[in-house]
Amino acid sequence: MSQMNRVIATVTERIIERSKSQRAAYIARMKATMDNTPPRKRLSCGNIAHAVAACGDGDKKTLVSENAPNLGITTSYNDMLSAHQPYKDYPDRIKDAAAKHGATAQIAGGVPAMCDGVTQGQAGMELSLFSRDIVAMATAVGLSHNMFDGNLFLGICDKIVPGMMIGALDFGHLPACFIPSGPMASGIPNKEKAEQRQKFAAGEIDRSQMLAVESASYHSPGTCTFYGTANSNQLLMEFMGVHLPGSSFVSPGTPLRYALTDEAVARLLAITEKGACYRPLYEVVTEKSLVNAVVGLLATGGSTNHSLHLVAIARAAGIEMTWEDMDEISSVVPLLTRIYPNGQADINHFQQAGGMAFLFRELRSAGLLNEDVVNIMGEGLESYELQPTLTDAGGVEWKEKVTTSGDYTVLTSADKPFSNNGGLRLLQGNLGKAVIKVSAVATEHQIVEAPCRVFESQEALQAAFKEGALFQDMIAVVRFQGPAANGMPELHKMTPLLGIAQDKGFKVALVTDGRMSGASGKVPAAIHVSPEAVLGGLIGKVRDGDIMRLNAETGELSLLVDEAELASREQSTQPEQLHTLGRHLFAGLRERAEPAELGGGFFNEESRSSSAVGTPRTAPQPQTETQSSEATEA
Incomplete structure (x- = not known):
């Protein structure tokens, strides 16, 4: 392998040093949990009896003996989501595979699984980001029975996998493995x-x-084939070391997919405390493996949602990772894939060209990955350069390295990248911080300086399009779309509209405190603006006609208005919203929402008073039980 890239090494060490105290506290908590409440050993006879009452006689005998591992299955199965529909029969297959090794498995619980494709542009999208943390809590509820020696997670899509990982990390004293279902044709x-x-x-x-x-x-059943958040999730899990090598993009219903599921069970059993090599999740998800995940995401032009999710996952592991870290990593990571929306290929074409094995090979050869990590396969990353293949007996083995790409227009080598920089960049200026995905934006569109058109909702922008008011050089500012305002929905319905204006020759861009995510396309979009409008961010003072500069090359996002003029303006107020389709149930979460740069969740209330926040809508103060109840009902 090549010498470690200096920037990757520096950023990794900076994250380690910055996180030292909270990481140490997290690891101490995990060790104390294993010492004080090891799986099943502290449960009473009545506790055990309840947990095994519905089991068959064989499993009941094995479970009561406490000599063999018992695996917990957390599933996001439903038959509305194409990506999750294949999971229907996975639990029975997992149980059979465990039985062949003298072990048992039980469904620990289910988690909600919503589809951003169904809720795109709809009221339900305002529940989407918060569903990540609800998935984390649902994961914890299932695992809290303390019946499991290792945990298996069946999840694919946008907020589900990050939520499962956050929940899994709270049980980081146990080993964990994520099992994908694969993309549709x-x-x-x-x-x-x-x-x-x-x-x-x-x-x-x-x-x-x-x-x-x-x-x-x-x-058909399977993950959507464009390179959005769902497929980015799978890549990240493999780079973190909780997927089997090369398992992320094997299609559902194939012999190899079944064999990989069986092998995942065997590998997890081997790293339980009762197995050959105890390897808890807290040893796998570390500062170094998280940096590797960022590198993989940037090298493939992955989803901007992960500028939120990776920060939240890191915090769950006692690690402080920032947008600045990701931006610095992006400066040295080459773009090695062209998968839609960063190209015309889909995830199946990427897989056929060499997929994850070739990607790992190229990033390792360029010295862009931390090598001293552990994963469900063992130590280091060499096994992740190997392609899984079926054996004559129907099992799976890893023997062959992928030394060349099958299609260099889809997956290229590190010495001939599509771009010398990664797909995500940080923008900063008097508007605060924002993220932009540039891997799908042509060079000539990466700098826009134009008058603003301000909208308080995506519906207002759609109405302006119908009136023909968007056909001009313009930066569309869509505000009150952040976590604290309305849950930070994705705003893809605006992309075709702005794309039409861009195709007509106008210079256009989008600036918003909302999200665009994995399908961010050809129109430059400064998203996740933090601080958001409802918390006093300057985006709340922008007016029609103000000149704004978005420069993705220099990393600038600035409102070119005199400071005295800005100081004299009043902050705009959020329009009244309809609390339909469940949105009223999330009012308390919006009150607790973190800034986007801290992950946009609701687990850490103190973050509302951090330096990332402007002038809060309501300053965080201690509440009585009555006050808290009233706030939730508001």
Whole structure:
């Protein structure tokens, strides 16, 4: 391997040093948990009897003996989500695989699994980001029975995998393995889908024609094939070391997919305390493995959602990772893939070109990964350069390295990258901080200085488009979309509209305290603006006609208005919202929401008074039980 890249080494050491005290406290908590409440050993006879009452005689005998490992399965199965529908039969397969090794497995619990594709542009999207932390809590509820020696997680999509990982880390004294279900077969080409969406937005095709296009894209069980948050999740789990090598993008219903699921059970059993090599999750998810995950994400132009999720996952492991860390890493990580929306290929094409094995090879050869890590396979990263293959007996083995890409237009080598920099960048200026995904934005569109058009909702921008008011050089500012305002929904419905204006030759960009996520495309979008408008961020003082500068090359996001003028302006107020489709139940979470740069969750209330926040809507103060109840009902 090449010598470790100096920037990667420096950033890693900085994160380690910055996190020293909280990381030590986390590890001490994990060790104390294992010492004081080891799985099953402190449960009473009545506790055990309740937990095994529904088991068959064989499993009941094994569980009561406490001599063999018992695995907990946390599942996000439902049959509405294409990515999660294949999980229906996984628990029975896992139980059979465990039995072959003399062990047992039980479903610890289920977690909610919402689809951002279904809620995109709808009221339900305002529950999406917070569902991550609810998944984490649901994970903890299932595992709190303390019946399990190791934990298996069945999850794919946007907030589900990060939520499961946050929950798993609270049980980091136990080993963990994530099992993917794989992508659906390729459908209509992504370029054609994007073109048809713009035609629909322009009124050139009707609803029935658009539905036919979408249905040809999303057409069967499995993960959506574009490189959004769901597929980015799988890549991150592999880089963190909680997936089997090369397992992320093997399609559902195939012999190799089944064999990998069986092998995941065997590997997890081997690293339980009752196995050959106890390897708890807190030893796997470390500062170094998290940096590796960032490198993998940047090298592939992955989802901007992970600028939120990785920060939250890191904090759950006692690690402080920042947007500045990610930006510095991005400066030295080459872009090695062209997967939609960063190109025309989909995730199946990436897999066929060499997939994760070739990607690991290239990043390791360039010295961009921390090598001294452990994972469910053992120590180091060499095994992740190997491609899984079926044995004659129907098992799986790792023997062959992938030394060349099968398609250099989709997956290239580190010495001939598509770009010398990663796909995400940090923007800073008097508006605060924001994230931009540049891997899909043409160079000529990465600098925009233009008058602002201010909108308080995505619906308002859509109305302006219908009136023809967006066809000008313009930076669209869409505010009151942050975690504390309305749960930070994704705003993809605006992308085709702004894309039409850009195609007509206008310089356009989007600036918002909301999200765009994995499908961020060709229009430059400064997202996750922090501090957000509802917490006093300067974005709340922007007016129509103000000149704003977005420069993705220098990392600048500035409102070019005199400071005295800005000081004289009053902060805008959030329009009244309808609390329908469950949104009123999340009012208390919006009150507790963290700034985007701290992960956008609600577990750490003290973050509301951190330096990341401007002038809070309501300053955090101790509340009586009555006051707290009233705030929740407001």
